[in-house]
Amino acid sequence: MSYSPAANARPAGNPTGEPGAGPTLAQQLAAFAVDAATNGVPADVVASVGQRTLDVLGLCVAAHRLPTSAAAIGHVLDQGGHPQATVVGEPTRVSAIQAAFANGVLAHSLDYDDTHLPSVLHPSASVVPAALAAAEHAGASGELTVRAIAVGLEVAVRLGMAGYDAELGNSVFFEHGQHATSITGAMGSAVAAAIAYGLDEAGIADALGITASLASGIIEANRTGGTVKRLHCGYAAQAGVTAAQLVRRGFTGPPTVLEGRFGFFQAWLHGQFFPEAITEGLGTEWSVPGIFFKPYPANHFTHTTVDAGRAFRERGVRPEDVASVVVGVAGSTVRTIGEPIEVKRTPVTGYQAQFSGPYAFAAGLFGGGGLGTGLDDYTDALAQDPARRDLMAKVDVVADERCNKIYPFQFPAVVTLTTTSGEVLIEEVLANRGGPANPLSDAELARKFSDNVAGRLAPAIAESVSSEVLSLHTATDLVSVLTPLSTFTPQGDSE
Known part of the structure; x- marks a missing residue:
């Protein structure tokens, strides 16, 4: 559904909000x-x-x-x-x-x-x-x-x-x-x-x-x-x-x-x-x-910043090459992923890192698992990692007018990186992965599920659960779907 209402639109169906004026x-x-x-x-x-x-x-x-x-x-x-x-x-x-x-x-x-x-x-x-x-x-x-x-x-x-x-x-x-x-x-x-x-x-x-x-x-x-x-x-x-x-x-x-x-x-x-x-x-x-699927385990506002970091990495930029970074995002998201900037540059926990624009850029540039960054890339240890902290200290998060015009239909990022040699590089990521404009494939969704259950569900059980859930509309009841998920197998062994 795409809907852009006029300001101060009147209620539909029952404009008075009182009983008897049509269905509420x-x-x-x-x-x-x-x-x-x-x-x-x-x-x-x-x-x-x-x-x-x-x-x-x-x-x-x-x-x-x-x-x-x-x-x-x-x-x-x-x-x-x-x-x-x-x-x-x-x-x-x-x-x-x-x-x-x-x-x-x-x-x-x-x-x-x-x-x-x-x-x-x-x-x-x-x-x-x-x-x-x-x-x-x-x-x-x-x-x-x-x-x-x-x-x-x-x-x-x-x-x-x-x-x-x-x-x-x-x-x-x-x-x-x-x-x-x-x-x-x-x-x-x-x-x-x-x-x-x-x-x-x-x-x-x-x-x-x-x-x-x-x-x-x-x-x-x-x-x-x-x-x-x-x-x-x-x-x-x-x-x-x-x-x-x-x-x-x-x-x-x-x-x-x-x-x-x-x-x-x-x-x-x-x-x-x-x-x-x-x-x-x-x-x-x-x-x-x-509805957008998430490729990365972090606040959705940060995802295009992760992608920008990944793009710079693919261009051969290394963390030690970075002199400064300006992450331009929609103004409404700055307060979530860029303020207070001192906090966002120094997350103490992996959970705080999930809401940090500077960390998102670092995660992308350092490279990660899963579909680009995975669960193991948002840990307390990595949030406090000195190399990442050094890079995060060089990152500013600011409002960008172009991003403002796109948000909130996407969470875009325009990232400007200045190298230690003075070269200025720009990456624009204007559409999120996982949405209609850039959907995750069936294989990518399957990879996300398998990564999420690895070490807790045996591969055969994970495959069976996946099959049962994707055909849930044909199931007589939920017993066969949910029972295998009630007990984990240590380390996902097939024994």
Whole structure:
């Protein structure tokens, strides 16, 4: 879906935001959800959902390297409860709500999950865990699960786009310091879980109405540190499953939860939103296939800077040849990857390095694994590596007018490098890898999954899981898909 709303656009369908003035936005989304769940979704959407589900599950496996992942799973196991759903890498089944939380935390923790542009949100890391947990609990078919994920992703993206201001050239959520990923992700998760549980139109609208009171997230950690952002998609997935379960028990929500005087958009965006982004083409134009996959495990704003570093490396530039570097990016991204510049030049942890423009350039120029840089290129040791620190000290991150005109449909970078001999070199990377303009191939997506599960899943098991997930729409239930992921084989042995 491509949408550029006019400033201060009026609500579609129910302009007053009051009952009785036509179907509300939540009711329109609910009708769309039931139609898709009943009648199916396009073939390209089905294929995309399979790829995104595989991507998320691979990320969940890979995230077990983090101490925060162990903490989140330990927290979940302490809660007890009925064995309803699977946590990736944990043989003890837990409640669906807790499984959604744990897998949501795992999926987003490496900052390697997909991104929709220009809404600048990561929809799969919450929607997929929520849908899988609810579907496993409900005994839903793979076909219904795929439809639930597709609709949940679409809802999350469309609500995110309702907060995208074309004149501002940015997400209003982001401008307010709000994490649209978790805020609209919770709403998409609610719809996905509601479909998996078999709720009708009224029930899905009620799930949205309840989840709006649970959706949250702020992004200050992107700037100055802290691991709280890793929790955001877990809370979003948990909120969606919780809301759907509560609706099954009789709780209801306001029909005008989105556009109402005291509703979702008033609370988050002070009432300035673009509802046509929610309703225009709903059911006929799908955003899901156009969501960007991430080739590198870092904040998406940094990816074109990595690519510029890789391009200089291919031109024969060595770190010791560099006198200075100016990374030109969209102004809206400077505060995330370039401020405070002293912090961004001296990340202490691999997690801080994921949000550093100077580190991104260093990672590209030094060269890495995976599809260009991999998980092993974002470690605490490399963040503090003296050679990389020396290079990062020479990197400035500034706003670039050309990049401003492209953002947020891409996250471009124009990088100017001056060598120690005085030569000035420029690399322009104006489109991200992994999006429609420069997609990752099936082989590259398969490489990403295999890299993510290496050392934890035996190759034969990884291949079987990949096959099962990519054909999820044909599965009778989720048991054969998720059970192999509940226990890791040490070092991925085939024994």
